[in-house]
Amino acid sequence: xxxxxxxxxxxxxxxxxxxxxxxxxxxxxxxxxxxxxxxxxxxxxxxxxxxxxxxxxxxxxxxxxxxxxxxxxxxxxxxxxxxxxxxxxxxxxxxxxxxxxxxxxxxxxxxxxxxxxxxxxxxxxxxxxxxxxxx
Numbered sequence: 001x002x003x004x005x006x007x008x009x010x011x012x013x014x015x016x017x018x019x020x021x022x023x024x025x026x027x028x029x030x031x032x033x034x035x036x037x038x039x040x041x042x043x044x045x046x047x048x049x050x051x052x053x054x055x056x057x058x059x060x061x062x063x064x065x066x067x068x069x070x071x072x073x074x075x076x077x078x079x080x081x082x083x084x085x086x087x088x089x090x091x092x093x094x095x096x097x098x099x100x101x102x103x104x105x106x107x108x109x110x111x112x113x114x115x116x117x118x119x120x121x122x123x124x125x126x127x128x129x130x131x132x133x134x135x
Contacts, residue, residue, distance in 0.1 A: 029065030036065060037079040040107055044121050051109075055117040060109060064121075069095040075113070076129045080106040099129045 025048075031039045043049045051063060060077070067077030068086075076095040080086050082104035091101045099108065108129040110119035122129070 028063065029061070031065070033066075033068055033079075034084050037068075037081045037083060037107055040064060040079060040121070041081070041123070044107070049121065051117060051121065053117070057111060057115045060117065064109075067095075069093055069098055071095060075111045075118075076108055077111075078106055078108045078129070080104060096130060099124065 025043070028036060028040060028043070028049075040049065049063065052059065055063075057072075057077075064079075066072070068080055068083055069076075069078045070093040074095050076099070078095045078098045080098060080102050082102065085104075086098065086102050089101075091097060095108070098106070102124075106124050107121055108119075108124065108127075109117065109121050110129065112118045119127070
């Protein structure tokens with residue numbers, strides 16, 4: 001009898017752990033850059049990324065992690081789907097070059113002159129950061 005109770009309890013614990021493991025997702029800042037854009041895209045499309053209105057760059061950094069562009073003081077932050085190939089290419093890593101030279105899709109977010117959020121988390125295919133960031 002005791003062994004059945006112990007077995008049932010361990011089975012229940014395994015189910016709870018399994019459900020928790022499936023529901024809990026790694027925070028985006030901890031997702032490696034090579035997979036971050038794809039994970040961001042998936043979570044955004046599922047409605048699982050909440051970006052507060054008037055969020056600052058630091059708020060965005062805590063939610064999404066560091067951008068891939070090196071000019072993080074710029075008004076646009078970029079994440080590329082094919083980050084590893086872009087990184088190996090030796091192309092410049094400023095946001096404008098990345099948005100222009102990468103031929104895969106990616107995500108970008110724009111900030112106003114005070115470093116507050118200006119655009120949603122756009123795909124390159126939905127809005128061009130080079131032309132649309134300042135509209």
